Amino acid sequence: MTLTYAQLLETNNLIQQNSDETYWLCLTRTVQESKLFPVSPYMILSYFMAFYRYPALLRKIENHMRAEDIGDRVRARGIKCQNPALGWGLPNFYLLGREYLISLGLIRPQDAVEDVAYVLDFWKRFQLAWHRNDAHMTNREFGHRAQILPERRLQIFHADMYDCAEGDALHTAAQAFMAATSQYGFLASCESRIALHNQGPYKIDNDREMIVRDFMDLAEGDYPWLDGVAAEMPYNNLTVPMAVQDCHFNIIDDWGSFESQPEFKSDHMVGVGLYTSDSLSESYQPVGMDSREELTATFVDLTVRAKEATSRLWKRIAGWTRDQMIDAGAITYFAICKDIAHVAGCYEADDWILIDQRAERFRPLLNDEYSNMSLWEMLGPLSHPGQRTHDYQLMQHSNLPANTYSLIPYTILDDHDYTATCGDIEPGITHLDPKEDRYRTTQGVLTQAEYNRRVKAFTPRLSGERFRYKCESWLKYQYDTSEADEMYRIEQENSRNLRDKGAGLRRLDIEKIRRS
């Protein structure tokens, strides 16, 4: 037995944290539904895929880069390495696969325990690093809030943002862009919300807050179904810092969704910016930010492109078979955390876009009714037998005598009656067209091999050994040093208003610069 009692205690705690939060998220957001996609069937298939493949894939990634190093690297990136990808999807898709297999009698809670402990430990280390600036592990732990970014990046978003008001050209263009791109993101992600992410809120004035909104995997990249239809999308990832007035974002959850008081309407939006980023960019790169007119025109252009891509993609999907729809949805879900492989420079399409044969065998069970009902039981009444606990228990949020996920029994430390791992990656299948070897990046359209090669050769300056531990706590007392100044100047290189301003500015200074 390689796991200690302390490790098992922590693993069960991490399982339980996900158990409680998953129930809350599903209660308040409802189970997904679509008349176009067989959503529940593809979700369940993806859970099986996650159980069988994630442990081996995460170990492969950590041969190239540690989870906590990836968390550091992607903090200033609008790519699929945040919520809902890593914050919720990675641990919960894996745990849902495990719980389904327990319910089907195919595994016990003490099977693959080293896999379970490893996946959750990977998640914990990544999350702690990614959340380093707010020092929480999840948005849930932070009261449903995420303040990921350092001051130097927030100052740039704040300083370079253009004011807008309901009815003006920029406001209209930005709102249309976010609506059309959200719509496109849902379709490209087969009815899931994982192309979208919000973090924050950040305070930018007494009556103003800012959230940072990511729109991801928009161009030709990892998904085979975007080949061709997304050829005209010039950016794979876009990020919109959005300021609102008289509107407080009281919930930013681990699915990256927000709620506000009062409920957000477009007339609350008073400022916007636009950026792109990926594994090959130093940080966020401005898009159309040289003038207000250029930004307006950029939003209009991208809206047209998103709408055209939506129509092309919808027509492609409307012609798919059920198996193709299930494959695409299952890949979207399963590969929710694939960008960590891009960051580590070890992305291989066959790892992420094929249905592992161990999962594929379950497909005949996945009719709509079984899938909807079993998923409802799993996430609503928690009525799979393995989920039920003793009669005195009041589960968090549900008050049920149940847990979403089974805990690992500690008796394995005595009787050693357990299994360690489900094994390595096995071959997979697909009903979809093969992926073409084209990936849109901030350095142009690359092949997979070239993309990996460039990532391997690239270390963002602020992620290098010289700066990586120079955190916000250090900066508080060292802001007047040459190293702090250099860090800010690096971040400010592409800023319209803050270039070479250095580390000494406060939020009020930024507001004065904006107004000057």
Next chain:
Amino acid sequence: MTRLFGDTDKFGDHNSTPVVEAFHLAVRALVRRRFAESGRPWHEFVFGAAVSDITKEDFESIDRRLLAYGHRYVWSAVVSQQERPDAYLPAPGAEDDLAAFSFEHPDAVVLPPDTNGLEQRGIGDNVVKYDADLIGIARYVRSSPTVLHYLNEGVPKGTIAIIDDSGGTLTAPILGQFAGVLCAGGTVRSHLGILTREYGIPCFMNAKLSGLREGDTIRMECSGTAKTAENYQKSMEMTSRVWRVTR
């Protein structure tokens, strides 16, 4: 008889829905049988013969057995019913009978016309509170052919789409053209709720409607209070009204 780990369970003994219970009993029986046939201890079986000897064909057989008993699955994606009409229940409300079709929710609140000619035909969870109510024309949008028709011809101005899909994909290419949306499923945080909020389109989720026909003039009380996550968590009713405009 060979016993599985879950055969002894103090607190849980069955699933709560018939199809899930039927499938899981059948799969567990299959696992029990293959475990006995393997002659191996569980720790060798679980990621060995349990993977190689429990096959897709076994699961196809379980599916066939349930259908042979006369069960027909409830469908949720149109493609499922279209590809296996023999395995799924029929799909009412197809394109050619829309004129006679209406959603009929058992909990729809229905009242006779008031003095202003407003006849309440249902309620729904308001996504965003707007300054004024919305009046428009009811049009059902429930299938890909309908979406394709509107994609090619354009959505008539003033359309309040009546949808039973709380997702954001079926209506993806035309959603932005709707004046309002009444969705018979989901919550205000479903994908359709999120998207209509982004578009600034009035929308009721979880709409419980009765008797609204294609082409009816209807009014949505989108000036009503919006429903929040807290309302759902505390099971608090917070609904707004839908009327047919009779004059």
